Amino acid sequence: MAFAVLFLLFLSVPFSSAKLNPDYYSATCPDFAKIVRDQVFTKQSVVPATAAGVLRLFFHDCITDGCDASIFISSNAYTPHAERDADLNLSLSGDAFDLVIKIKNLLELTCPGVVSCSDIIAQATRDLIKMVGGPYFPVRLGRKDSLNSDASKVPASLPTPTMTMDDIINKFAARKFTVREMVALTGAHTIGFTHCKEFANRIFNFSPTSQVDPTLHPKFAEGLRHVCWNYTKDPSMSAFNDPRSPSKFDNAYFGNVLKGLGLLRSDYLLGADPRTRPIVEEYAKNEQAFFRDFAKAMEKLAVLGVKTGNAGEIRSRCDQFNHIPA
């Protein structure tokens, strides 16, 4: 009987994540958590955009072929089109890459060859979310870094702002996320910013009869037109994802979405589609419910497609494989 229960428990854990646990480095790199925490604190204090940048980087890494640091590989003669060079990844934050690489360098001095880049970003993401006011969740450790990185896998994996809600739901379902988990995860848009080109079609020449998308709050649309007036010449122009509390991880995003203050078309759809609207309404009213579901969904995202054993390696540098791929 006891054996049967154990066997069922084993089956209920996704195979590759079964070996991960939060104490993975307690013997081999006891300062791991402290080093990550200290570096996260220093970086976020100096560059407040770091938390959002790292969270998005982690999402993009995990959703494409698993949480395996494949996004850190730099293209070279042997890997000419690494994941990082995919169009959808070009706007990822340089500060986010820098933080992980800095932590990796420190860890290589303290416990060489022990900690994977994929574990560093998982732990740093959690610490940063907590630091900007979001919920805590345990991070299971023991991921290996990938042995390949391929830009061509990115477009099929990532959702984009112009997709229909059917497409967005299907993208997440392909990674075994429910509609509720997708809505909770997208609550990440409570921090960070978006470049004007991602929503320019909503505020300039929207239709023959209207300059702006009528689903946007008119005052908000006016403000965005002001912020983005020169975006074609200056592509760095951006707006905060959550105009009410841009740097705080809270549930304000959901209230925004319901009031026409969602920046992306996909944000608007979350508040309009009958499958997602009730969840958005619930999270807008109840921050605790959002935090609980976001934390659970992040735990699930963080073990997506992880590599263990011989399926991966502990890279010496996050941006290079240890050996030239065959």
Ligand code: HEM
């Ligand atoms: C419906 C699905 C989603 C779509 C279409 C989407 C799309 C986008 C786009 C276009 C940007 C702006 C990028 C830029 O201009 O640089 C962005 C930013 C961001 N996204 Fe998403 N996203 C989605 C879901 C998610 C999820 C699930 C997460 C995390 C769990 C996430 C985290 C972020 C963060 C934190 C930012 C701000 C980045 C920064 O400030 O550097 N997004 N997203």
